[in-house]
Amino acid sequence: MKGWVLLGALALAQSAYAATPDHWIASWGAAQQIPEAGNLLPLADMQDATLRQIVHLTVGGSKLRVRFSNAFGTQALVIDDAHIARSADKASARIAPGTDRTLTFDGRPSIAIPPGAEYLSDPVSLAAPALSSLTVSIHLPQAPAGQTGHPGSRATSYYLHGDHAADADLPGAGHVDHWYQLTGVEVAAPPAAATIVAFGDSITDGHGATTNGDDRWPDILAARLQASPATHNLSVVNVGIGGNHLLTDGLGPNALARLDRDVFARPGAKAMLVLEAINDLGKLSREDVRTPEQHKQLVADLIAAYRQIILRAHGQGVRVIGCTVTPYVGSDYYHPDAASEADRIALNTWIRTSGAFDAIVDFDAAIRDPAHPERMIAAYDSGDHLHPSAAGYKVMAAAIKLEALR
Template structure:
């Protein structure tokens, strides 16, 4: 009995040290939504076998300590990474790193990790001076090609791959190039008081189709730069979880919006604001291949509103402020060739976004990029040329139209 009392006393004595310590707060500073890459965006298995991948990402908020989140979300077998490094990128358009900045990443103190199918895995934190808006080169070696690739095709950034373990090399001469990200979903930085993350959730217009490769000129990129330019908003990070071809109601390219909220939004540390720009693909898909009845059009709008309400209630349950963004014009698009009924659906949905009061705030992207003379179309100066996606100038106008006070 005395021994049991002594053990109990020891357990209580050690409890404050184990359970009472304040955990290090973190915020997501960069991120990308994950999906199974479609066939045209898969890296050939031979190129992933015994391969080093070096992928360049741009932080929003900087810090002196960071950790990297790897993903096997769509893998069918464990993913083994047996070496991983992070460094400052010397040039976003090359695999070179800044000398003296290379850091070895570990996982629970080990250099290798096996990530179960369907899971993400955080590295241990590492000390690295990474200023806001700086670019990181994240390198890791795969001894075996993934069984089921997990990635983000719309990187708008160049990645590099070579055979063998070259994860610590200062350059990768002769490396293959591909404008996609693989098995990489986030970078988190040690947070200061008041830091938070804004999550930009959407489809290809958030993902940045039509933006400049390695140019960091998607609307979430420009928003991040605006936030860093003001001392009042410098602690706010921006994570872009747009997926090209994404839908609210059905799986398109990547899981539907409701299916990916937990992984792409709620799992991001520090997430406090959710910007939602979705539904253009749902609207266009309905009558892309055949005429639909007025009842089917009305049902689609009702279903989209229901999906928005689901996103709002779930996000508020996680403590997030939810900002709705109106759907931009797409009349003239050769992909969806919308008719008057499709445009009426968009107008009705935007009216609900603007006037329902369901969101905590609204950003009227439609009003920003539409042609005043032809409101169903993009302004020519803001049109990438396909009459569906804004140009780099259009994305800049969208980012500049967001009142920063809504995000604080």
Template structure:
């Protein structure tokens, strides 16, 4: 009898070991930072408050989990209720009836997230198709000690006092176009599924795109991938931060400081698209005339930072694609001079010809004015001569060969 018990226990253990683990991939994500003063949600509005945020998935699934962040908090962040649902209208707080699901954390409704940490919810079952929008609602009994968020959401969030996480709508809620304490949604996927991570500054983050319009270049790329059976298993996560730099902290930590959290920690990350450096280039001569040696040193330092990103991402098995820096002569903010433009040309030449990247996407060639290559094509200019328009973002997304991403 005891032999049969032992044999049965061994068989069950072997079956459990043989069962394939779920293959999780990042479907939506946002890079985290400390919001600037003008992008903070007033602490009084986060006290005993429900925050409802709308995000659009890239790849779909029937099981998902949500990643919350206290990366820049100075004390533990308490969430005592959290729900996820399909959005009935991505420009409102309404949810689709019958889709609300309560989230748990290790089987509990509440979780205390340590300062500097992120926390995944338990998986829940929900039919969430590719390119569908979700609402993520959570209740904060106390305002965070140090907010963590993503100001450039290009999506409207909602806040109201009390626990309304399960409500079908929040008609009296306040509205703000930022995300807070929310960094990812991951879906259980089939073998071969993966995620493309778009890493950059405001041009990736989508400055100039339409609020609630999902028309940034990574959004349009995600739709292109879903339209083809050959690439439908690939999702896209946008980890652009407006004002971000490769070499120094600007708006958000510098690129090398945030690479692990924003890129390498994303489950299923297979391809990294890098579009950075325009803020480093612009910053150098924004206020002072610099020497030729300083310009040469900047380009060398930017190349060194690119090489670091390549080595670290490849070390995690990722393919790394370099994107050329788009024109910005005439910028109302940077006022670049001839030396700055020469730096951009030199950096782009290295991106195109060095062989350091696994592949190159020439965004510069896509959006520049053929008659004046140092400037954006007027049809692709949002008006500030730095950020592309919605039409420019569409042209950028459509210029990416999908074969590079498979």
């Protein structure tokens, strides 16, 4: 009889534990791609090397885990030492004293991540306030066979030969403004907490923002959310990729190809802001004059792609907030003509009026010049007439109604 009582008690305890697991949300993240040749780290620099990377949390927490990626690797990625700590200085490799924690994988200090896979560390206790910066340090005994990374980090990373993952600083380390093999930091959060994913191209990735300044529009949105008790449990994860397209591969996989990994796999994802298509629009006539039929077909294809995003997101319980495409006449790269501008206007009209999205954000209206609506206001232009400046990103973030995210 006592045995049955004990088994019953154990079953109740296990049931209670299973009923109240940690609620994990993504607090920081980056979309992964194959770095272009100019953004690869030389293999010699990644052989028997420590890589220390700095990331900026949105929602804070006291229990964290880290997501590593070998999405584009061709062989197993071996990490034989991994640590997380509070950053002492976003512009250096120093960590805050007393905050270093060893990361493990199923209780082990090392892991071999299969090609094409991602891998979560075990949870670790570390007090990390909202909007704080963390360092993630890994030792690679061998250089990755096929690097996976995020070139547009706008944050400085450090590398040094030998295992220095637990060191308080990395004097003599090389540095580069890219992230590698690192795709997310997740926090255990209250049940009402959720993740908002900012999905887009270089304007979401933050081209024109300040290196180590955390002043992209998703960063500023995260700060706005943290300032309000009604929204401080909402995190923002930036999965923009510079040069991204809706319809074709550019720098990184096309938007439809990366939805599962970059959006739906993020724990807690409940809404996504979509700012895409400027590269599709610009590419069509960048090197040649196109027929009216080709322009009409492009707009139709872009709308169909948006509808696919909405259908797939709703199937995952994710709300979709459509963002209008910003002006880019005068772009030194795309030099759009009147037909390209007409395509942008047609697409924005559909975004605003179709009712296909759960909500919209009118980035176009926020930064366009009233006297010349095909162009950005000069103060919001980074100088290339395609990407906003830090001031422009601030205005874009202010254009987002927080009620639409709750």
